[in-house]
Amino acid sequence: MDTHETIPLIVEFTGGLEMLFSDQRKHTLQVPAKDDKGNAVTVGWLVHHLCEEVMKDTRKELFVLDGHVRPGILVLINDADWELEGEASYVLQPRDNVLFVSTLHGG
Amino acid sequence: MESANASAEALRKQIVCTEAELARLKLQLAQVEAGASAQETDGLSIDEQSASPVTKKWPLLPEEYKRYGRQMIVPSIGIQGQLKLKESKVLIIGAGGLGCPAAAYIAGAGVGTLGLVDGDEVEISNLHRQILHTSAKVGTKKVDSAISFLKSLNPHVNYVPHPSHLTPQNAEEIVLNYDLVLDCTDTPSSRYLISDICILLQKPLISASALRTDGQLIVLNSPPLPAGDPAGGPCYRCVFPKPPPAESVVSCGDGGIIGAVVGVMGVLQAVETIKLIVQGKLKAFADPNEVRDGKTNPASMLLFSANSSQPFRNVRLRTRRAGCFACGKDSGLSLEGLKSGNLDYVLFCGLASSVDVLNPEERISASDFRDLKNKGLLVDVREKVQFDICSLEGSINVPFSTIQGKTFGEADVGWIPQDLPEDAPIYVVCRLGNDSQVVTRRLKEGGFGHGEKRYIGDIKGGLKAWKEQVDASWPEY
Structure with missing residues (x-):
């Protein structure tokens, strides 16, 4: 078995979150299919991975707060609220689109 | 030609008759509708209704039919939709x-x-x-x-x-x-x-x-x-x-x-x-x-x-x-x-806490800054789009977004000129005097004050204060 198998993902940021990710809205990523315990990777794993590996900004608290995605950020898996998909435990599939939306308040 | 004239004449007669019939039917309809609305509303008789040319037989005013006509003829609105809007x-x-x-x-x-x-x-x-x-x-x-x-x-x-x-x-x-x-x-x-x-x-x-x-x-x-x-x-x-x-x-x-x-x-x-x-x-x-x-x-x-x-x-x-x-x-x-x-x-x-990280001696008023003989290095930490609108003479732009969220090692401060004397002061300015405090604190913590040799401080109240105290013509955006 290939332990270095990867899966392709599209990760997008909007509502100002892109500023924390090098001002880039759309990121095409290859992530390992399994985490270091050998389990299939989940969205929860992806959030941690983005925070540690992709985000250059040091203000991690604007993305993850107390171990959870910060309040005011919606996570959408293939355009559906992740709460409809099992939240952080959702197992990532090849070519999934994961969108992080920071709510806006201006009017 | 004779037969053509005759058939044209017959058609004309038929049209006149049909139009008369149409007018009769329209009148009948109007009377029925007026009767219905009279029963619902003010109890006026059909005769009184039809005696007045501007009757309440339509639910909208004549002007409203014209005003809303273009949306009423959209099938998903219709007259029913228009009446719901009005209610x-x-x-x-x-x-x-x-x-x-x-x-x-x-x-x-x-x-x-x-x-x-x-x-x-x-x-x-x-x-x-x-x-x-x-x-x-x-x-x-x-x-x-x-x-x-x-x-x-x-x-x-x-x-x-x-x-x-x-x-x-x-x-x-x-x-x-x-x-x-x-x-x-x-x-x-x-x-x-x-x-x-x-x-x-x-x-x-x-x-x-x-x-x-x-x-x-x-x-x-x-x-x-x-x-x-x-x-x-x-x-x-x-x-x-x-x-x-x-x-x-x-x-x-x-x-x-x-x-x-x-x-x-x-x-x-x-x-x-x-x-x-x-x-x-x-x-x-x-x-x-x-x-x-x-x-x-x-x-x-x-x-x-x-x-x-x-x-x-x-x-x-x-x-x-x-x-x-x-x-x-x-x-x-x-x-x-x-x-x-x-x-x-x-x-x-929650309320975003107001920034208050500097001591009074680490801050200088806009008017005191104007009177300084040695202004040293003036660093404007507004975003570039704002700096492009207006900036103080001699200031350099180091956007806050390029500083915040980054580790502040020596490598990040290439904007401090090599030939700036160790005792030359650095002043930091921004739009309102908040971000400038954060940058001032970080510069000092980064050791850029060379002990006590160099003064590092911010302009209190930022460029807003500059306009109020020094230059009324300063463009405030």
């Missing part, structure tokens, strides 16, 4: 970048009553996006400015000004008599309050927001079933149970906003308003005998990003949250509790 009472909370375009289209469409809530006055910085206000109205109440525009747009609507901000104390009284609410406000605390009162009073809520080049639209509490009914539409708290940290909330004043972008969102709110009214979705009744098969009504959110290759994107959100504080089975909300101040929305959402 409806819509409340717009916030007469700003969202509320202005929303109000213009909703008034134009011919609702019966349109209420506007806003405690603010018109400022010149509003005018690029708040299209109901004009330059001449700067300084007047936004609700008055908006209503004077709307009256000239459509005098057939009953306009109700509410010239104050929505509070837990006045919310019930203001919202109670309307059918539907538009959240056109700009802070999280008002968004939670509006959602809560809409749950308590069972009003559908159309909520939108915008910043820079992006906007978001969501229809909440639709259908507006009582708290605890899982078939009702989710509320703002279902989608956002916890408010965002105050530090992460950016206003239009700080982040900027394109007028047309927030305008798009306000117009979309008007579209959703007209849809809910015309489709008869303003009220929902829980029918105990109805078999629902566990049917629920999830919300969706429309995202607009002007600069994206896919500017509009619709995402599916959740249904009502069973344990929601507001609309769940064990709702903690009550009108009495709200009014008595049990819920502190400002506290719930």
Whole structure:
């Protein structure tokens, strides 16, 4: 078995979150299919991975707060609220689109 | 030729007869309709009705048929939809970048009553996006400015000004008599309050927001079933149970906003308003005998990003949250509790703490800075787009965004000139005097003061203070 198998993902940021990710809205990523315990990777794993590996900004608290995605950020898996998909435990599939939306308040 | 003339003559006769028959039928119809409306309304006899040329036999005024004709002939509206619009009472909370375009289209469409809530006055910085206000109205109440525009747009609507901000104390009284609410406000605390009162009073809520080049639209509490009914539409708290940290909330004043972008969102709110009214979705009744098969009504959110290759994107959100504080089975909300101040929305959402990290001796006033002989290095930490608008002579630009969120090692401060003497001071300036404090502190912590050799400080009050104390001609944006 290939332990270095990867899966392709599209990760997008909007509502100002892109500023924390090098001002880039759309990121095409290859992530390992399994985490270091050998389990299939989940969205929860992806959030941690983005925070540690992709985000250059040091203000991690604007993305993850107390171990959870910060309040005011919606996570959408293939355009559906992740709460409809099992939240952080959702197992990532090849070519999934994961969108992080920071709510806006201006009017 | 003879036979052709004869057949033409016959046809003419037939047309005259048919027209006479048509006129007779039209009169009959009018009499029947007038009779029906007379029975419903004022009891006038058919004879009295038909004696007057301007009768009340039509439900709209003649001018209204012309005014609304172009939307009434759209099949999804029709005369029935127009009459529903005329019966409806819509409340717009916030007469700003969202509320202005929303109000213009909703008034134009011919609702019966349109209420506007806003405690603010018109400022010149509003005018690029708040299209109901004009330059001449700067300084007047936004609700008055908006209503004077709307009256000239459509005098057939009953306009109700509410010239104050929505509070837990006045919310019930203001919202109670309307059918539907538009959240056109700009802070999280008002968004939670509006959602809560809409749950308590069972009003559908159309909520939108915008910043820079992006906007978001969501229809909440639709259908507006009582708290605890899982078939009702989710509320703002279902989608956002916890408010965002105050530090992460950016206003239009700080982040900027394109007028047309927030305008798009306000117009979309008007579209959703007209849809809910015309489709008869303003009220929902829980029918105990109805078999629902566990049917629920999830919300969706429309995202607009002007600069994206896919500017509009619709995402599916959740249904009502069973344990929601507001609309769940064990709702903690009550009108009495709200009014008595049990819920502190400002506290719930928090306030961004004002920046106060420097000691008085680490700060210099704008006028003292002007009088300095050795100004050393002046670092302006506003974003480049702001620096490009105006900057102080001799200052260099190091945007705050390139400093914050980065580790502050020696490598990051290549902008300090190599030949700057170790005892030459560094002054930091920004728009209002907040970010400049943060940068000053970090420079000192980074050891760039070379012990006590170099003075590092910020200009207190930023460029706003510079305009007030030194240069009245400074462009304030």
